[in-house]
Amino acid sequence: MPLNLAKPVTDAATLPPRLHWLEAEQACSALWRSERGGSPPKRVVLADDTLSADSAYRLACAGTGLLWRGDFQNARQLLQAIARRIDQVPKRKRIKAAQAVPITEAFNLHRQAQAQRARTLGMLLVELDAGYHLALRRAPDVTAACTEAWGESQVEGGSSVVSLRELLGVTSAHEWRRVGVEIAALGEAPGNRIHPHYGVYSPVRGEYISLVASAHLPKPPKGQTGITAFDLGTGTGVLAAVLVHRGVSHVIATELEPRALACARDNVARLGLQDQISVLQADLFPPGLASLIVCNPPWLPARPGSPLERAVYDEGGQMLKGFLAGLASHLAPGGEGWLILSNLAELLGLRTRDALLAAFAQHGLRVVSRIDAKPQHPKASDANDPLHQARARELTSLWRLALQKPDAAAGHDPEAAAD
Known part of the structure; x- marks a missing residue:
């Protein structure tokens, strides 16, 4: 023409x-x-x-x-x-x-x-x-x-x-957003759907949700019958909703991005959980202490190419570093931090396991246990994917972290308690 x-x-x-x-x-x-x-x-x-x-x-x-x-x-x-x-x-x-x-x-x-x-x-x-x-x-x-x-x-x-x-x-x-994503960990349909908004990561990779739904919850503080949890970088609010479904008394879910804030509040309202979940705008931690603090940061420490990639890429691993640096000062006595992280960054040579374990120790944290899940998304089994050799070995892990005991042995193996 x-x-x-x-x-x-x-x-x-x-x-x-x-x-x-x-x-x-x-x-x-x-x-x-x-x-x-x-x-x-x-x-x-x-x-x-x-x-x-x-x-x-x-x-x-x-x-x-x-x-x-x-x-x-x-x-x-x-x-x-x-x-x-x-x-x-x-x-x-x-x-x-x-x-x-x-x-x-x-x-x-x-x-x-x-x-x-x-x-x-x-x-x-x-x-x-x-x-x-x-x-x-x-x-x-x-x-x-x-x-x-x-x-x-x-x-x-x-x-x-x-x-x-x-x-x-x-x-x-x-x-x-109209149809929603069914989340098995939230019970029976039709009241188990999360509705992602544009620009907010959709909970289609179910392994990290299954880990949060199955990990052993910490005990309530002495004299209390329930626990308070923080969900840092809540996104759609799916993990906060799963925690409430498991019996957590109150969850404070934080977000910095306006789109994610609106999305989380929308999903909390749709599920009728306004009394159990508070959604706050904050850069990671809200004020106060919690018995359980959950964080699912972007898994790859690389520069995002667009705002839509921020759920996957976090330049320099800043969110991970912020979570580890602030965890000890926000945990209630006997509390735990749950870090949900894929080992894909390690398999791609972007981070080492030794560096991750050293970061735990640097901030006075010990590993209570680690639970692993194999991803089920199509790329994990696609031999034509350029990164197949890494994706085929990927594991998503939930690290249960607690404060280091004062008398911890100098030679303690940080992965000895891994499941």
């Missing part, structure tokens, strides 16, 4: 960023939406159903934005076609390439490839009007999904542009 090229206009001084293009010989612009925080493409072409997949792929690889003016369903098919071209490298070749380098390098190369894939797929763009409406043939109604993800539109009288891939993520999150 003849391509209507936009002038390579940049407007770096404008905040928030805007996308600029030419259409019908008129200069146009719209608010630029990017959850990853990426800059708008400097070059934009108008595209419709006459654009071939090969041409779209070449333009997207060159960093040219494709502002779609054709049929919505055809745009979805075009996105899939671009993805197939990105992934056309033979699987066997990718596996051999990953096996030929150290696992840490393979991990870094995999992340780079995934980031480049996301940038290329993010070049197919759609325009939303001020009310989050798509003026495309066969377009679905995305207003509710967009409002949930981004709030009420702030584009007065104007429009915004977002990548089709990101918009599809928003609509998918809307469906997860």
Whole structure:
């Protein structure tokens, strides 16, 4: 098709960023939406159903934005076609390439490839009007999904542009939020569902929930019949709800991210647990002491590529370090800290087991026991995954930590009590 090229206009001084293009010989612009925080493409072409997949792929690889003016369903098919071209490298070749380098390098190369894939797929763009409406043939109604993800539109009288891939993520999150995720540890259906919000990690990996549902609870303090627990970085609130289901008297669930705070409060209300769970905005610990303090930090100490990756990546392991540093001063007498952590970082060479155990000792903590679970997600058994050699050996562990005894032997083995 003849391509209507936009002038390579940049407007770096404008905040928030805007996308600029030419259409019908008129200069146009719209608010630029990017959850990853990426800059708008400097070059934009108008595209419709006459654009071939090969041409779209070449333009997207060159960093040219494709502002779609054709049929919505055809745009979805075009996105899939671009993805197939990105992934056309033979699987066997990718596996051999990953096996030929150290696992840490393979991990870094995999992340780079995934980031480049996301940038290329993010070049197919759609325009939303001020009310989050798509003026495309066969377009679905995305207003509710967009409002949930981004709030009420702030584009007065104007429009915004977002990548089709990101918009599809928003609509998918809307469906997860509507339907919910069934959590066996919360009892029988239908009152056992957690409803994740956009940008909040969905509890689809059930092994860490099963660990919290089965670990031995600490005894109540002397003279009390129940215990108080803290759930640090509660996310959807699923672990706080599981603890209450197990009989914990009161849980204070903390979160820093506004989206996660709203999500946790929504789920607590849906489950009718407002009297047992308090959701507070805090950076890790709330004031006071607790007999049980649970923390499920991001498992990989690497820089997140976007806000959506913060549930998985934590640069420098700052949340883990903060939990270990503050645990002793927030534990009630006889209390325990439960650290839920995968060993994937160790298998990828991003952290060592010795460093983790040394951090326990540095903060006056001892291991009461450790419970392990094997992940059940598809990547754990996918031999075509570039990181298969690490994923196949991954274990998720719940470390039960307590204060070091004053008379602890200098030669104590910190893993001797592991289950």
